[in-house]
Amino acid sequence: ADPDRPLDDARLQHESHGSIGYLNPVRPSLITIVGHTETNYLEALGPNSRSDTLDRLVQQRPWLVIIADGLPVPGDLRERAREHDLPLMVSPLPAGRILEHLQYALSAALAEKKTLHGVFMEVMGLGVLLTGPSGVGKSELALELLGRGHRLVADDAPEFRRTSPDAVHGYCPPLLADFIEVRGLGILNVRAMYGNHAVLEHKRLHLIIDLQPADTRPEDPADRLGRAQRERNVLGVAIPEVRLALAPGRDLSVLIEAAVRNHVLRLSGYNAAEDFMQRQRQAMEPPAS
Incomplete structure (x- = not known):
């Protein structure tokens, strides 16, 4: 098969829900997997039915056919693949495992994407995006x-x-992998x-x-207490x-770590600002007679 053969993106979008699957003679998937069950099905067919099934498969122009479980490639399927320039692969993995891997890879490849300006890091086990104006000192x-x-x-x-309804994952473009640019030092590996x-x-x-230069605007008391929880919409997910x-x-690295620790506490259901306010209310209550 031609490794440079273009793939039809419109077809993928139209058939994305059934893009990977086991052998289906009625409606083959874009990536068709043939395992033990499918091989037994083909062997149980009569010569004419088997020929018709394989003809329908190749005529639908799937992108790829994978023979799973390390099974030998049927000779009649090999001939049709050669005649129709159909990619044919063999894998020692079980058919179910191949299906899982391909579904995960395809969902990641087709996920909605967005590039944000900032530095993305793992801080204390959490993914943290540092944002702010250019030159503010993120790097x-x-x-x-x-x-x-x-x-x-x-x-x-x-x-x-966006890798799931409520999850967004960040990746590094290959061109930028391992590098960081710091003013005065240049590019660092x-x-x-x-x-x-x-x-x-x-x-x-x-x-x-979000790192912002300090200004002279009066602070919102809710901001000082940390009661208000801001969110930013990223690909439809509230972050x-x-x-x-x-x-x-200000020691920003210490503040970043403190912000992450406080976020972990919020995730567990604890809000320090609410706890503090509750103590104040209790202190203001008149003593019981």
Whole structure:
């Protein structure tokens, strides 16, 4: 088969729900898997029915036919694949395992994508996106976090995909993998400087931390207490967001870690601001007579 044969994207979008499946002579999937069950089915057919079944398969122009379980390729299927320029592969994996792997890979490849400006890192096990205006110091902060044992996923332009109804994962474009750009230092190779453990290929997005220059606008009391929970819509998923004001003397790496720890507590159902307010209310109540 021609490895450069173009694939029909419109056909994939139209048939995405049944794009991978077992041998179906009525409506073959774009990627058809032939395992023990399907082989036994073909062997049980009469010569004419078997020939008609294989003819219908190749005439539907599937993208690929995989013979699973390490089974030998039927000779009549091999001939038809050669005649119709149909890709044919053999795998030692069970048919069910192949189906699982391909469905996962295809769903990831077809997931809606979005590129966001910022630095995406793993901080204390959570995926954290650092955002803010250009030149605010996101990459410098990322270096501080790397020095504290946290890990880099992508600098400048992480790519995000919605992988399930309530989950967004971030990836690093291949061109940017391992690199970070810091003003005054230029391009740095994080893997070479900090080791393989300092770099991740992908991570689920749990929290966005927006870095903004401090200004003279009066603070909202709710912001000071941390009662208000901001969210940002990323590919239709609401992602919690924390806004940090930049000011001289603030140790941002410590603040980032504190924000992540506080987010973990919120996930467990604990809200420090609400706890504090409850203590105040109890202190203001008159003592029971």
